[in-house]
Amino acid sequence: MSDTKFTRPTLREALAAWREFLAAHDLPVETLWVFSENLCLEPSRTTPGSLRLGFQTRFTPPAEDALEIAYDQFSETAARMVFYRLGSSPRGSVCVLLCDDWFEKRDESEGFERRDDWGISFHSGLAGDIDEITDLSRWLRRVKRDRAFRDFDFAMSLATIDEIKIHGRILQPYERFAETMLNRLRRMLGNPV
Numbered sequence: 001m002s003d004t005k006f007t008r009p010t011l012r013e014a015l016a017a018w019r020e021f022l023a024a025h026d027l028p029v030e031t032l033w034v035f036s037e038n039l040c041l042e043p044s045r046t047t048p049g050s051l052r053l054g055f056q057t058r059f060t061p062p063a064e065d066a067l068e069i070a071y072d073q074f075s076e077t078a079a080r081m082v083f084y085r086l087g088s089s090p091r092g093s094v095c096v097l098l099c100d101d102w103f104e105k106r107d108e109s110e111g112f113e114r115r116d117d118w119g120i121s122f123h124s125g126l127a128g129d130i131d132e133i134t135d136l137s138r139w140l141r142r143v144k145r146d147r148a149f150r151d152f153d154f155a156m157s158l159a160t161i162d163e164i165k166i167h168g169r170i171l172q173p174y175e176r177f178a179e180t181m182l183n184r185l186r187r188m189l190g191n192p193v
Helices: 011-024 066-075 101-105 136-140 158-167 173-188
Strands: 031-033 039-043 051-055 081-089 092-099 112-115 120-123
Touching: 011 031, 011 066, 011 081, 011 120, 039 136, 051 081, 066 081, 066 092, 066 158
Parallel strands: 031 092, 081 120
Antiparallel strands: 039 051, 081 092, 112 120
């Protein structure tokens, strides 16, 4: 028996509420949804020792149904879901869907507007623009480890989306390892299938 005290809306209802939230904060209501592989942290050019956030969709483009899959997967949990705006781009508000119990105590004082009846929060993010990375060398040099933990680290990965599409579920760690080893063995033996 579930002890959740909320009922998740449909994705359509949640997106309508998200667009209303963006409009109320005078932010672009057109949205571009990104996932963990789309995020790009680079050393800041202006502030030594700090990082700046960018995004890319050229090298790891999300599938058209990725947001729907992520929302469905997150909806199956009792953890708080967050519609999080990273910043603006010429393509609109760059957004990411997050989910974890860690967000349960986050409130208005930290910029989170709560919808406790849905188990969802909205966050307007940074007021400025976010760069779209189109240069492969910048993408390859991005910071991947040894950095401070951020809200967007709770984003779903496109690799997880692929697992759900291929296997109908998220794989266990040992299954990922076995699949990696089988693929290596196939390549070594000359059988890429």
